[in-house]
Amino acid sequence: MEKFSSHTGTAVPLRRSNVDTDQIIPAVYLKAVTKTGFEDGLFAAWRSDPDFVLNQPRYHSATILVPGPDFGTGSSREHAVWALQNYGFRVVIGSRFGDIFRSNSGKAGLLVAVVDQKVVEELWSFIEDHPDRSLTVDLTEQCITAEGFSAGFEIDAYTRWRLLEGLDDIGLTLRHVADIDAYETRRAEFKPKTQPVKVASLS
Amino acid sequence: MPKTLSEKIWDAHVVRSAAGEPDLLYIDLHLVHEVTSPQAFDGLRQAGRPVRRPDLTMATEDHNTPTLNINAPIADPVSRTQVDTLRNNAREFGIRIHSLGDVDQGIVHIIGPQLGLTQPGMTVVCGDSHTSTHGAFGSIAFGIGTSEVEHVLATQTLPQARPKTMAVNVDGELPVGVTAKDIVLALIAKVGTGGGQGHIVEYRGSTIEALSMEGRMTICNMSIEWGAKAGLMAPDETTFAYVQGRPHAPEGADWDDAVAYWRTLITDDGAEFDVEVDLDASRLTPFVTWGTNPGQGVPLGARVPDPEEFPEEADRTSAAKALQYMDLTAGTPMREIAVDTVFLGSCTNGRIEDLRAAAEVIKGRNIAENLRMLVVPGSARVRLQAEDEGLDVVFKESGAEWRAAGCSMCLGMNPDQLAPGERAASTSNRNFEGRQGKGGRTHLVSPLVAAATAVRGTLSAPSDL
């Protein structure tokens, strides 16, 4: 994973709450077996509407998304994160997120910055008034700044550290493989195994 | 110190814990399906890593698979590639797989319990948010993303921050015609879709204790629909009786050891939850949704709400948007809403008990004219059992379609989809915009309401027949 310390770019306000992962990318787009090319499915149901905020020319180069509360609820699909990244987003700023979405983002290197809903509202007005003014989201300082705007944001310390260092979770865990081996020696005998395969006889 | 059930299970699975880091949890069972796994196997391949415990891993094909002509090659080439990719990955990494046509193929959350692989006191994960279903056995079970799938494949563990605890106390005797599905829909309407965020929820109380395993799974299944990390229930005699004798259940002395341990899996007296919610089950009626998230529901006897009635601005906006998408007018009695399609199936309500309940209502009746009803068993084995009991005949004689097992119209990744503007009564778990097909409209209902609705053509309960 690439290190993430700070990102500067323009932002786009998505004034909707409860944008679940089916909205971010509908199931029909999930059939690929790679992590790329999902940008076409991003917000698919709304993309043909010329009024949809991503279709407005002034937001075309935005790399920061600012949605309403409960963004990314629903399905576990990491494709939602890949679709946002494939489209060009690096940061999502909001007040509440689905747990799995937030965790997926941390693994894939998309920064999810949590702020109060009041800050979201302020950001929305700010962006709408100054669509071409860049925001800087600084992970080291945990703050969002622009000419005429500034606010702090929350992120859990562990995810922040991993993003800053660009660390891969599996590599981190494999440093503790001795602990895993030890745990396995203590596991109860009666715990089920999937192999060898056992199949009930048909009644 | 007294502990809650989820704390006991959590603590029993901590491989390593260090200040400032999430706990490293051991995973007892990892279920895999075709949609969220290809990129994970790719990651392993690129890093040259094997699957640590193929014997704790199992794969099935469910999301993409057709429910008609299952012996022919999958018609959609992209779906076929995804299924083939899973088969190749399973072969390459030595993972057990139940493919289309196999007697144990089916929706991942149906076949785990059915094979006896889901047992009390376990940690269960799958790249699927409805993994919470397995919590019905007294396990910590939750959905994970593809990066985490890769992590579990490689290490059989997962770093996880300890969630907060919540109790949902459901007490009272369920009125006739009211089911587990109605309990959970009513609960979500009460607490909202974000109500459970960051919590593992224990459902408890006399109503839960009286439920069958099927009913318990229906409730745990929908935990994620109100944002909970996981939902679980204390195992009891009902649980043990369900597990015993299944192919992977412990046997002999192992069974005795297992049950002795399982009996300790209860919340201790005096243990405290971070949050508690109470629900009186004796006053519930069949519950249905009118909007585009599972929290937008009302009793079947109520009317479509007026967005202006909601105190919060955000709720007013989202209700107004939902009514527009659903093409509904405030004040319309729910019972007058006509549907084009009834879908009976999914990991929420695709088990044998659900099919029996619906068949009982439909038996000797015809479904309404111009309405299609899809009956999709949750697994191949549920399908065979239903056929053994003659339920397929009951459905077919009423005019319903009897299909092969899979996720089907729950998410419309296969050809089973709603057309734009079509309206469905569905026993699945999500009424999101476009979930069952682009432009499709979904009302979430119980199997009893689904069956009665199929007969009358408008949202109905069996008591309306």
Ligand code: SF4
């Ligand atoms: S039936 Fe629906 S909710 Fe369940 S696993 Fe399949 S797609 Fe997901």
